[in-house]
Amino acid sequence: MEGLFFNIENGYIEALVRGYRSGLLTSSQYINLTQCDTLDDLKLQLSSTDYGNFMANVPSPLSTSTIQRKASDKLYDEFNYIRSQSTDLLAKFMDYITYGYMIDNVALMITGTIHERDRSEILDRCHPLGWFDTLPTLSVATDIESLYQTVLIDTPLAPYFYDCLSAEDLDDLNIEIIRNKLYKAYLEDFHKFSQTLPSPANEVMDRLLQFEGDKRAINITLNSIGTELTPEVKLEIFPQLGSLIPFHLELSRVEDSETLKGIVSNVGTYKEFFGSDDDKNLEDHFYQHEMNLCRDAFTQQFTISTIWSWVRSKEQEVRNITWIAECIAQNQKERINNYISVY
Amino acid sequence: MTLELDIKVEELSINPEKDLNLPVDWDKPLIPENYSQKAGQGVRKEIDEQSAKLILLLNLIDEYERNLVEICDKLEAGFLQLSRAKFYNPNRFDSSYYDLRELNAQSQIKDGKLIIQGPTKPESKPEENEEEKEPEEPTLRNRHQKSSKIVKKVNSDAELRNSSFKDPIKMFGAILPVSLYESQAAFKQSLELLMEKKRLVAEMSALFDRVEEIEREKEKEKEKEKEKEKDDAQEDDSPEKHNERKTSAQ
Numbered sequence: 001m002e003g004l005f006f007n008i009e010n011g012y013i014e015a016l017v018r019g020y021r022s023g024l025l026t027s028s029q030y031i032n033l034t035q036c037d038t039l040d041d042l043k044l045q046l047s048s049t050d051y052g053n054f055m056a057n058v059p060s061p062l063s064t065s066t067i068q069r070k071a072s073d074k075l076y077d078e079f080n081y082i083r084s085q086s087t088d089l090l091a092k093f094m095d096y097i098t099y100g101y102m103i104d105n106v107a108l109m110i111t112g113t114i115h116e117r118d119r120s121e122i123l124d125r126c127h128p129l130g131w132f133d134t135l136p137t138l139s140v141a142t143d144i145e146s147l148y149q150t151v152l153i154d155t156p157l158a159p160y161f162y163d164c165l166s167a168e169d170l171d172d173l174n175i176e177i178i179r180n181k182l183y184k185a186y187l188e189d190f191h192k193f194s195q196t197l198p199s200p201a202n203e204v205m206d207r208l209l210q211f212e213g214d215k216r217a218i219n220i221t222l223n224s225i226g227t228e229l230t231p232e233v234k235l236e237i238f239p240q241l242g243s244l245i246p247f248h249l250e251l252s253r254v255e256d257s258e259t260l261k262g263i264v265s266n267v268g269t270y271k272e273f274f275g276s277d278d279d280k281n282l283e284d285h286f287y288q289h290e291m292n293l294c295r296d297a298f299t300q301q302f303t304i305s306t307i308w309s310w311v312r313s314k315e316q317e318v319r320n321i322t323w324i325a326e327c328i329a330q331n332q333k334e335r336i337n338n339y340i341s342v343y
Numbered sequence: 344m345t346l347e348l349d350i351k352v353e354e355l356s357i358n359p360e361k362d363l364n365l366p367v368d369w370d371k372p373l374i375p376e377n378y379s380q381k382a383g384q385g386v387r388k389e390i391d392e393q394s395a396k397l398i399l400l401l402n403l404i405d406e407y408e409r410n411l412v413e414i415c416d417k418l419e420a421g422f423l424q425l426s427r428a429k430f431y432n433p434n435r436f437d438s439s440y441y442d443l444r445e446l447n448a449q450s451q452i453k454d455g456k457l458i459i460q461g462p463t464k465p466e467s468k469p470e471e472n473e474e475e476k477e478p479e480e481p482t483l484r485n486r487h488q489k490s491s492k493i494v495k496k497v498n499s500d501a502e503l504r505n506s507s508f509k510d511p512i513k514m515f516g517a518i519l520p521v522s523l524y525e526s527q528a529a530f531k532q533s534l535e536l537l538m539e540k541k542r543l544v545a546e547m548s549a550l551f552d553r554v555e556e557i558e559r560e561k562e563k564e565k566e567k568e569k570e571k572e573k574d575d576a577q578e579d580d581s582p583e584k585h586n587e588r589k590t591s592a593q
Contacts, residue, residue: 323426
């Protein structure tokens with residue numbers, strides 16, 4: 001029944017998103033990019049794709065950061081265009097997508113203040129999709145409670161701070177903990193909202209967000225080995241999503257990668273991540289699996305979950321292009337094929 | 344006209360490391376006198392100081408080239424791993440997160456040796472540091488609050504922060520990808536190799552100067568001998584000498 005009324009409000013947007021999806025780089029186009037010898041060649045190859053003349057006004061010599069910035073700007077323009085056309089449920093859905101970037105911006109502003117950075121310089125580097133009006137005022141950061149009371153209480157992130165106000169000293173470690181707690185609360189809230197969406201959006205988003213929860217739990221476990229994070233803190237920042245919830249306690253006590261492998265292998269989907277003989281590491285497998293899920297999400301019609309899938313696919317595409325550009329710039333052609341391509 | 348050269352390979356090849364047994368201190372005579380090569384015939388039994396020093400210089404050049412290659416490899420690996428870390432986390436490991444506060448140097452050169460510091464027990468007094476910093480940044484650092492679960496850890500982290508060592512990689516956060524640590528390790532190793540390169544350059548330079556000095560001394564000696572021969576020849580042609588020879592002949 002969802003197909004009867006979906007197109008009234010969201011038909012145009014879904015058509016737009018599917019058009020953007022068809023413009024994503026394919027495997028053969030990636031192969032052409034990997035055969036470029038210079039960044040100017042890369043720019044020329046990209047001009048024959050959906051990117052067009054996105055770097056027409058950029059003078060030589062090119063840099064990889066410029067390529068990344070210009071490619072990302074294209075994504076942000078398209079996202080903002082879709083967002084400006086959205087209403088009602090879709091508008092709220094797209095707002096939820098931006099909350100993740102807002103959290104990154106908050107963490108960046110607080111970190112920049114503590115690191116005695118110039119405020120205008122940090123503001124330029126904030127994620128455009130995570131911008132909110134009171135973001136510049138975060139530079140007066142003293143402690144998290146005053147930040148919350150003066151600035152963050154009026155932002156959409158306010159509900160996510162309920163568990164973060166006990167930390168009173170802002171340093172690199174605490175900011176990292178706050179960031180992860182915020183993201184955990186955001187992810188759980190997003191999942192809760194997505195379950196109110198009509199089918200099949202709720203099913204697709206459930207699949208994608210559950211995987212996101214698992215991915216974060218494993219990344220936190222793996223990357224916090226040998227750091228000062230205690231098991232209690234790790235348990236507090238693991239999202240309560242995904243197939244690994246029964247194993248969170250064990251994951252919080254992991255001290256080496258072999259133990260992690262043993263725990264995660266209990267989940268059938270992730271077992272093959274560790275057993276493969278290729279050069280891919282764990283993060284590569286995660287990104288590959290996520291891209292497979294995003295590609296499969298487009299097989300469903302009359303659903304707004306395609307927007308999330310498109311955004312994640314496009315971000316992966318920008319990462320791929322940046323990686324290829326870095327390999328060309330550093331003359332490391334043997335590693336140039338370590339990108340993720342599913343379309 | 345053809346010129347036949349009958350030179351045995353063994354006569355030409357010398358393995359400095361194996362056969363010459365070069366000592367570490369190159370100021371002392373390197374080659375024992377009356378050295379004879381095991382294989383081949385017609386080889387000089389003595390090697391003068393200049394040749395020995397040239398051989399050592401060639402060894403150092405070889406070592407220098409290998410060192411350069413290793414430095415390039417390490418720097419390439421460091422930058423590649425950094426790019427990979429950025430691939431997994433875009434916009435996280437760039438200059439936005441640089442910490443511009445004063446930090447103690449993590450690597451120092453003492454007595455010509457590179458010392459890379461690691462995590463140490465906190466020795467400095469946190470209270471003194473807090474008193475110093477309070478007038479400067481009264482709003483940013485507030486460590487006199489009661490601790491909660493998390494801040495218990497924060498207090499221990501504050502001690503660590505006030506100690507002389509702080510790993511610069513932590514400016515990007517506490518939960519970092521493995522590739523970023525690998526990048527840091529590669530850059531640290533290249534630092535040690537750069538120190539080694541500096542040492543080799545200094546040794547080669549001094550050795551080269553010594554070789555040139557020996558060359559100049561040899562030329563001076565040759566000139567002296569020539570002059571002496573000239574003088575002797577002139578004396579022979581003098582009238583007194585001529586009369587002496589005539590008298591002795593008679």
